Amino acid sequence: MVTEEIIKQLNSIVGPEHVTNAPDIIAANSQDALKQVFCADAIVFPRTAEEIAAILRLANERKFYVTARGGGVGYTGGAVPVRGGVVLATSRMNRILEINKADLVTVVEPAVKNYDLQQAVEAHGLFYPPDPSSWKDSFIGGNIALNAGGPRCVKYGNTKQFVLGLDFVTPTGEIIKAGTRTPKNATGYHLESLMIGSEGMLGVITRCILRLLPKPETRRTALAIFETAQDACNCVADFTSSGILPVALELLDRISINAIEDFEPSGLPRSAGALLIIEVDGLREAVAREAEIVREMCAKHHAIQFTLAADDAESEAIWEVRRKMSPAVARTGIIKLNHDVVVPRSRIPEMLEFLQALSARSGFLIPTFGHAGDGNLHTNVMLQTNDEETRKRGAATVREVFQKACELGGTISGEHGVGYAKAPFLDLALTGPTIELMKVIKRAMDPNGILNPGKVFETPLAAYEVGFVNSGQACC
């Protein structure tokens, strides 16, 4: 419980203008993209690592919960204060501190938005590849805490491939400086790696040293339409034989294509089984050759239409189709159970076949799209009514999706994390001793369990309540 006295102590740490329990600000900071509200008692907006350290020391002394928040657009409830307490909103820590072309390094505070960082480094002829589709809203700190991915991760890898060093504050209030600004480092444990994907449970990231690349000279984007989803999936799975690694290899199935056409018509053939968006980048001559290989691969797998963007504007028009995906799919039901399973690339055809059969058997539409090039599929189990029986069947269907992904050698999340939304399913993906070791690390770093409780190993809700049932608390 956050008492008036604790609020006064928080005021003295960050200044009273940066602590609030105003209902509208509490409500805005007590949910994420899952849209399920659990109310915080107060929101605090620190500016420095030292302030965060003081807040966490106070939390240990007075025993209140703290939940770190980035852009608040996570899909698994990670930033939601499910047990109340204080939300530590990082939004004031939003400076790009350095862009260094010679070292191919940038140093940023955690609340820099992914898109803003991309724009800033590109102005220097540099490139930061991880590009979650939420790039205009999500923060680098949140991207690191969830090991975010995005379309370009097929070629470049996800966030963890770009983190060289991190400053973070431990749950007990020590400021740690982990990693270096050099590309090589074999000095001690890689504590910065411990923070990647730690979902805000092991510390609060306050400064990020990130690796950059030279900006590729050019890119070409292609849109290929296939009569059957199997042809498209086979094309994805076969790409390893092509000798090239595209930057992006995105798949949209028939239901997704029709959802887009219903949402904002884009001229896509409604009868198509699936489409692929494929992008290659690099030096101009190499890209011209790679684009030809992409065309050949699509022809080999019976693409019925193939369009190669002539310039950046045409590329953007193709990506615009992909960006409509989330809002378009949301309209195909009243509740969207959106998950981001991942399977080995070679098992994608099997996974898609399974999803089609599951959709027919369960009666739920399951539009599927996503970063197929790295095996990461966004499966959306769509519910048409919000009654308990339907919700239970929906959760059981989601469990089957997760089970199949694990059975094929994949896992339950490729990029969104576990949060509380996937906590009921964790044991499908990880063994008992593995989960136990994670808990040992958590207890060692956070003996009082104050930082981001109710996540990953536990959840405030049964599986069939996640994404539907509100906490029942009003924030005001």
Ligand SMILES: Cc1cc2nc3c(=O)[nH]c(=O)nc-3n(C[C@H](O)[C@H](O)[C@H](O)COP(=O)(O)OP(=O)(O)OC[C@H]3O[C@@H](n4cnc5c(N)ncnc54)[C@H](O)[C@@H]3O)c2cc1C
């Ligand atoms: C339309 C849409 C598209 C999306 N597309 C993608 C996609 O393509 N790829 C992808 O990976 N994800 C995607 N996401 C999911 C999500 O946006 C990302 O996972 C993103 O990384 C979340 O960042 P955030 O700043 O919003 O984090 P938040 O939601 O604020 O927080 C997420 C977790 O990080 C922790 N955290 C936040 N900041 C810190 C910090 N400074 N220190 C320690 N812990 C911290 C929180 O406690 C929480 O556990 C999408 C979401 C939406 C709504």
